[in-house]
Amino acid sequence: LAKTTQPISMDSYEGQEVNITCSHNNIATNDYITWYQQFPSQGPRFIIQGYKTKVTNEVASLFIPADRKSSTLSLPRVSLSDTAVYYCLVGDIPPGGGADGLTFGKGTHLIIQP
């Protein structure tokens, strides 16, 4: 499994765009990149998943450069409720079996201030 490196913590202000970068230098050809958000005492929640280039959904964008050795989660116009831990996971998602026990690291603790 590809090892990931993220900042331990970040802070920003309401209304700002926040970018969290994850390094995954040994990403394999079949690996996907998935980001999760976790609030205290709750299970992580899927945010976005991608393989290459850019993916956008209603809550975030995911930028993946051509070499795929890093990825950036972009949260537009954050609010206080975006204060949470964000995890970057990299791993294979084979057909017929789901994702094989991906390990979450310590994640990035994002703090949004008024």
Place this chain on the structure above:
Amino acid sequence: DSGVTQTPKHLITATGQRVTLRCSPRSGDLSVYWYQQSLDQGLQFLIQYYNGEERAKGNILERFSAQQFPDLHSELNLSSLELGDSALYFCASSGEWGGGYTFGSGTRLTVV
């Protein structure tokens, strides 16, 4: 409601005891994963089942075991409990073609 149901939500038990945590995956998901989260260890992968069969093992202790039943619900059995087993235990499920995991709300286990 994520679609993944975990019971019980809270459990307090004494050292040396045995408990069973239950998980019903999201409808249609064949894969079930168990995770342990404690303050100092982060989110640790324990074990994965796919359609009734064990698929992958992580940092699961020998005192812990799990199984997935024909109706796809799963149970995590924790025995000879120690104080250090106090943690949040999450179950997650996933579909066939990516889309990430869907987590339940967890079971908070307190061993006293």
